[in-house]
Amino acid sequence: MKTHAVRIHAHGGPEVLTHEQVSLAAPATGEALVRNTAIGVNYADIYEREGDHGGPHTAKPMPVTMGHMAVGVVEALGPGTDGPAVGTRVGYIGPNSYAGHTVMPAARLFPLPDALSDDVAGGYLLRGLTAEYLVRRLFPLGPGKTALVHAAAGGMGLLLGQWGRKLGARMIGTVGSPAKAEIAKGFGYDALIDYNAEDFAPRVMELTEGRGADVIYDGVGKSTFRPSLDCIRPRAMVISYGTASGNVGEFDLQLLHSKSIIVTRPTLRSWIAEPDEAREAARATFAFLADPEIDTPIEDVLPLAEAAEAHRRLEGRSTTAPIVLKP
Ligand SMILES: NC(=O)c1ccc[n+]([C@@H]2O[C@H](COP(=O)([O-])OP(=O)(O)OC[C@H]3O[C@@H](n4cnc5c(N)ncnc54)[C@H](OP(=O)(O)O)[C@@H]3O)[C@@H](O)[C@H]2O)c1
Structure with a gap:
């Protein structure tokens, strides 16, 4: 199928982000096709664009479809795949999320509670899971x-x-x-x-x-x-x-x-590597984000094609809340 995506063909500043039509293979066994509805802009995306950060952010072969997370709706499952049913709202931490559609391992999708809007989950899923391991597991606060x-x-x-x-x-x-x-x-x-x-x-x-x-x-x-x-x-x-x-x-x-x-x-991926701990981390994160006492502002919602503007604002220190991109 065809979808649209923000990709890079070389590392550099926000100007290297290009919005293009791309081909996407159908999901294989164990995979799900997600139609993305809200894509979070995170610092990891800036490291990926710049390409010189090492660790989990080592450079990948070009071109790279940008992104590390999104929320969306399951549109199809690969043959014989168990996973959230077609039509389920899900969030995921995974690559290639700056796109209309993304193929993800079905086992790595988190079904979203109704209490969380797409935009709040898009802005806060990766940050929320990170805060979860930082304050509950790596150094338990109290x-x-x-x-x-x-x-x-x-x-x-x-x-x-x-x-x-x-x-x-x-x-x-x-x-x-x-x-x-x-x-x-x-x-x-x-x-x-x-x-x-x-x-x-x-x-x-x-x-x-x-x-x-x-x-x-x-x-x-x-x-x-x-x-x-x-x-x-x-x-x-x-x-x-x-x-x-x-x-x-x-x-x-x-x-x-x-x-x-x-x-x-630390890096989030090591702290949600095991399926059981990922599920428990998501449960605690969703409960926290949906708590009426917790404030989850969104700085701005921009079209996916304006990803470069979102990057400029985040790295320019002008944001005080997450920016969300809409395909
Ligand atoms: N390891 C993990 O698992 C993990 C997961 C998620 C996020 N993170 C990290 O969490 C951090 C915050 O992420 P975020 O997306 O929520 O970003 P953010 O905190 O909204 O933005 C970064 C902030 O850093 C401050 N800053 C200080 N010096 C800066 C400089 N030279 N250039 C740019 N910013 C500077 C700015 O605040 P002031 O103007 O107030 O100084 C800026 O607003 C990032 O470093 C990200 O890599 C780590």
């Missing part, structure tokens, strides 16, 4: 714990603040402007620091009476990782889960020695 979250007014930051607050933790956030501090205030944060106006590490030490944070969720990377080591409590964990400002690069392991600091660089 009463008595203080977390520092970098880029608190971003898509991930809004979720981490609210989920941490719900679990009873004290949440401190960093942001790039006073206006972003105002926004993040409504999303679970007890204190906010404008890291463009002051050094955040001494301020965190002050806010924690010299103790330091129990965990740091760092999605910013290059500009925040090193000072984060100065405001973490001994034996605590710095989670470098993203690199919006650039890769952290090499660092001296000895920097961890004096406080026995634990550093990890």
Whole structure:
């Protein structure tokens, strides 16, 4: 069949994104054809477009159909395939999602609850599953714990603040402007620091009476990782889960020695690799996102053909909520 997709033929800036007609093979046994209805724009898409991030974002052969997740409706199943029935609303984490249709392994589709709209699921499925493993499994937050979250007014930051607050933790956030501090205030944060106006590490030490944070969720990377080591409590964990400002690069392991600091660089795919854990992660994520106390704003909904504009806004630091693309 024919569908339309946003692809790249070379790595580069947002201008390399092209909207094209493409051919798609029918689903084979074990696969499902999904008609995408809301496609999330995530930082992983920017790493894929730029092509120099390593780890799970190593370059693929060209041309590449962009994207890492979408929600949609199952339109067909491969021969003899068990899976969500034709017509079921589903979400998925998987490649080639910047398209009218995508073929996915049927076992990797998450049926969506009615309480979640396509746009909210499109904007928050990947971020929600990420927040789930960060606050429930990698470092379980709860009463008595203080977390520092970098880029608190971003898509991930809004979720981490609210989920941490719900679990009873004290949440401190960093942001790039006073206006972003105002926004993040409504999303679970007890204190906010404008890291463009002051050094955040001494301020965190002050806010924690010299103790330091129990965990740091760092999605910013290059500009925040090193000072984060100065405001973490001994034996605590710095989670470098993203690199919006650039890769952290090499660092001296000895920097961890004096406080026995634990550093990890996780990726969502390892935390939902097993079908059972993926199902449980989705259950917890959907329950959280559908909770009436949780706010899930959407920055904008744009046509798929305007993916480049969505990328410019996300990497230009002008967004304070997810952007969703419509095929
Ligand atoms: N490892 C995983 O499993 C996983 C999964 C999902 C997402 N992530 C990571 O989570 C992070 C947040 O993702 P998101 O999509 O929700 O993005 P986002 O937080 O909405 O946007 C990134 C934010 O980073 C801050 N930032 C600081 N320096 C920057 C720079 N030089 N360039 C651009 N932004 C800069 C900006 O906020 P300020 O203006 O306030 O500084 C910006 O708004 C990303 O690093 C992403 O890779 C990781």
